[in-house]
Amino acid sequence: xxxxxxxxxxxxxxxxxxxxxxxxxxxxxxxxxxxxxxxxxxxxxxxxxxxxxxxxxxxxxxx
Amino acid sequence: xxxxxxxxxxxxxxxxxxxxxxxxxxxxxxxxxxxxxxxxxxxxxxxxxxxxxxxxxxxxxxxxxxxxxxxxxxxxxxxxxxxxxxxxxxxxxxxxxxxxxxxxxxxxxxxxxxxxxxxxxxxxxxxxxxxxxxxxxxxxxxxxxxxxxxxxxxxxxxxxxxxxxxxxxxxxxxxxxxxxxxxxxxxxxxxxxxxxxxxxxxxxxxxxxxxxxxxxxxxxxxxxxxxxxxxxxxxxxxxxxxxxxxxxxxxxxxxxxxxxxxxxxxxxxxxxxxxxxxxxxxxxxxxxxxxxxxxxxxxxxxxxxxxxxxxxxxxxxxxxxxxxxxxxxxxxxxxxxxxxxxxxxxxxxxxxxxxxxxxxxxxxxxxxxxxxxxxxxxxxxxxxxxxxxxxxxxxxxxxxxxxxxxxxxxxxxxxxxxxxxxxxxxxxxxxxxxx
Numbered sequence: 001x002x003x004x005x006x007x008x009x010x011x012x013x014x015x016x017x018x019x020x021x022x023x024x025x026x027x028x029x030x031x032x033x034x035x036x037x038x039x040x041x042x043x044x045x046x047x048x049x050x051x052x053x054x055x056x057x058x059x060x061x062x063x
Numbered sequence: 064x065x066x067x068x069x070x071x072x073x074x075x076x077x078x079x080x081x082x083x084x085x086x087x088x089x090x091x092x093x094x095x096x097x098x099x100x101x102x103x104x105x106x107x108x109x110x111x112x113x114x115x116x117x118x119x120x121x122x123x124x125x126x127x128x129x130x131x132x133x134x135x136x137x138x139x140x141x142x143x144x145x146x147x148x149x150x151x152x153x154x155x156x157x158x159x160x161x162x163x164x165x166x167x168x169x170x171x172x173x174x175x176x177x178x179x180x181x182x183x184x185x186x187x188x189x190x191x192x193x194x195x196x197x198x199x200x201x202x203x204x205x206x207x208x209x210x211x212x213x214x215x216x217x218x219x220x221x222x223x224x225x226x227x228x229x230x231x232x233x234x235x236x237x238x239x240x241x242x243x244x245x246x247x248x249x250x251x252x253x254x255x256x257x258x259x260x261x262x263x264x265x266x267x268x269x270x271x272x273x274x275x276x277x278x279x280x281x282x283x284x285x286x287x288x289x290x291x292x293x294x295x296x297x298x299x300x301x302x303x304x305x306x307x308x309x310x311x312x313x314x315x316x317x318x319x320x321x322x323x324x325x326x327x328x329x330x331x332x333x334x335x336x337x338x339x340x341x342x343x344x345x346x347x348x349x350x351x352x353x354x355x356x357x358x359x360x361x362x363x364x365x366x367x368x369x370x371x372x373x374x375x376x377x378x379x380x381x382x383x384x385x386x387x388x389x390x391x392x393x394x395x396x397x398x399x400x401x402x403x404x405x406x407x408x409x410x411x412x413x414x415x416x417x418x419x420x421x422x423x424x425x426x427x428x429x430x431x432x433x434x435x436x437x438x439x440x441x442x443x444x445x446x447x448x449x450x451x452x453x454x455x456x457x458x459x460x461x462x463x464x465x466x467x468x469x470x471x472x473x474x475x476x477x478x479x480x481x482x483x484x485x486x487x488x489x490x491x492x493x494x495x496x497x498x
Contacts, residue, residue, distance in 0.1 A: 011372050014353075019369075027370045030341070033334035034378050037385060042333065047383030048390060050236070050266070 064151075067193045070074050073498045075168045076178075076187040079120045080152040087149040094147070103252045105147030110188050110197035113153045114160060115140055115240075124231040125156040125165075125181070128359040130351060131230040134245065136227025138261045139198055139240050146256040154184030158364045160233040163208050163433040166272025169415070170213060171493035172459055176412035179212035179216050181205040181432065185243045190460075190493035194254055197242040198399055200230055202237045203336055204407075207449035210243050211407035211462020214451045214491065216250045216479070217243040219437075221469045222444030223268040224253070225263020235266070235341035237336070237441045245490045247450065251275040254472060256375035270470065278477040284318030286478060289400030294329040298422050299409045302455035304491040307406045310452045310463050310482065314404065317481055322400050326392045329439060331385050336438045338382035345371025386492055390443045397468040402478050406436055407449040407462030440466050447477040450483060451491075 007013050007020055015023070064084065071077055079227045081087070091106035110118065114124040115137045122132040140150060155168045157180035165183025168178040178187040182199030186209030189197055199206040201219040210217025218241045232238060242253040255276060260269040290296075290311065296304070315321050348368045351357050357365050396403070400423040410420055410432055419426045440447035445466055452463035463482075467474045483489050 013369075013372050015369065023366060023370045023373070026366050027373050029375070030334075030337045030370075033331075034338060034374075037331050037334035037338070037378070037381050040381070040385065042381060042384040042388065045384040045387050047380050048236075048386040049380075049383050 066191075069192065070191055070495050070498050073169065074171055074187050074191050075175055076154055076184040076191060076193065077110065077152045078123065078155050078184070081119055081150055083119060084107055084108070084149060084151045091147055091149060101147035102487070104143065104256055104380045106149065107147075107196065108149045108151040109143055109253070110111070110152050110154045110185060110194045111140060111150060112182050112185050112197070112199050113156050115153075115198060117150065117153065118231040120151075120153050122153070122231065124160070125158040125359065128351070128356050130356060132231065138226040138263065139257050140229070142257055142259065143198075143253075148256075151194060154182070154188055156184055157181035157205075157358075158361050159231070159344075159348075159368075160200055160202055160205055161364045161367050162432060163204070165182055165209070166415075170412045172214065173412070173457070174498070176414055176459065177212070179209035179412065182243060183209045186215055186217070187212055189213065189243055189245055191495060192491050196242055196249050199241060199243050199321055200233070201239045201241060201441065202233045202340060204434040204442050206241050206243055207407050207437050207447060207462065207464060208433055210449040211464075212412040212460065214454075214460030214488075215243050215245060216451075217241070217449045218254060218475070219440060219447045220251050220254060220472055220474070221446045223266045224270070224446075224470065224472070225257045226259065226264040226267045228261050228263035232347050234340045236343070237340060239441070245492070247277055247476060247483050248276070250448070251279060251476045251480075261422075262302070273470075273473060275473055275476050278473045279480045281477055282318065283314070283478050284483045286319045286402065286474070287322055287400045288314055288319045288478070289396060289403045290321060290323045291396070291403055291405060292323055293325045293327065294332075294439070295405035297474050298425065298427070299406060300411065300422055300455070301342060303406050303461050305410065306453040306455075306461045307463060311404060313485060314478070314482060316471060319478075324396050324400070326389070326396065328388050328392055330384070332389065332439050332442055335382035335385040335389075336442055338378050339386075339441065341367065341371035342379045343373040344368055345374075386442050389439065393443055393445065394468075401467065401471075401474050403466040405464055407464040408433055408436060411455045411457070411459035411461060436464065443467050446472045446475055448479055450479045451486075451488060453486075453488070
């Protein structure tokens with residue numbers, strides 16, 4: 001199997017290389033903030049993701 | 064309508080006026096004359112941001128790209144029509160709600176300055192005296208930023224209180240629908256009309272309909288106001304800092320007890336909102352990215368939509384963990400206080416074309432400065448309201464922000480109404496002289 005490319009395959013970016021470079025430059029300040037977030041040890045904190053199973057629609061029987 | 068015809072060529076707050084606006088007004092007048100009064104919004108002209116679906120007007124979400132939207136009324140528009148409001152038109156917005164300037168709309172207090180965004184058309188339309196109220200949406204401050212810069216009231220309700228079906232999504236877990244208005248009472252009346260379970264919005268809550276307006280005019284003596292000295296008071300323009308401190312003193316004189324506190328974890332909030340907002344936005348625009356439609360977006364928005372791909376899944380989830388940390392930090396703070404008070408923005412409206420501003424001894428990008436005091440409340444989903452607290456030395460409005468525990472909008476309205484009643488600029492609109 002072909003080794004996946006980081007940009008096109010892993011990140012799913014199908015832009016021209018020069019455009020990717022421009023975007024990386026634009027992302028630099030944000031990445032600096034995210035780097036701070038990565039330093040935190042939050043292993044005991046449940047993420048604030050809302051998840052509720054959807055109940056069976058009323059009036060429909062199980063198959 | 065005549066005022067809009069006369070002045071909106073310069074302000075550019077509307078993108079479209081309802082062809083039936085006059086007919087809606089005539090119908091409302093006849094209903095009221097016949098004794099069929101529907102309530103305080105009956106016959107009141109209200110504008111809606113261009114990301115709310117409307118059956119009688121196109122929806123473009125501020126974009127000229129080839130993304131199409133249904134011609135049906137969003138949940139909020141349906142509720143306003145049921146309350147008898149006249150949906151007068153659609154207001155301009157920063158494309159896909161991804162920015163804080165709203166070109167080409169101008170600030171009615173000085174048309175060389177921006178109105179803020181992304182609900183900039185809504186803020187400008189009220190400040191210009193075109194309408195008493197408009198709907199906006201708020202993902203990181205997009206109701207409160209134009210409210211602050213245009214000198215209007217703006218409410219981001221508790222996450223889930225106002226249904227969002229029929230609004231073009233930006234970032235599902237951060238998006239809120241709410242009003243911008245000329246007065247606090249107007250905001251309370253409109254929010255009451257908007258509240259209610261929305262079965263087509265998975266984030267919508269089903270709660271007993273609150274009564275916000277009965278609290279207006281009641282005493283605020285003994286109310287505990289919290290001043291979060293870190294983050295919310297960092298690096299403010301001098302006029303902003305002084306007016307906000309004056310407002311805090313006025314609230315103290317009204318009988319409020321002032322409690323100072325700090326939330327050190329706010330230091331990580333910018334990373335969290337960027338990770339969540341960028342990743343969510345890119346997910347929503349993924350089809351447009353794949354089909355090349357994003358090439359027609361404005362360059363700033365196109366870049367933001369593209370760079371969301373750089374946010375990794377662990378970064379996103381860590382942002383959601385940080386979000387819970389902040390929710391718990393503020394839950395603890397709210398056990399000792401009723402309302403957090405601070406500035407809405409660290410600055411007043413900047414000039415069109417400015418990319419950075421000098422605040423104190425440092426230069427800061429206008430994007431970074433404009434939302435750093437508003438996004439924390441989107442991260443934790445609590446209600447936050449912006450109200451004018453005076454003007455800077457150039458005559459530009461300054462915003463004061465109140466935030467309360469989840470579903471305690473009633474405390475925001477009560478405190479803001481008491482404060483507003485003591486000000487001589489209540490409901491003030493820009494003169495538009497010389498336009």
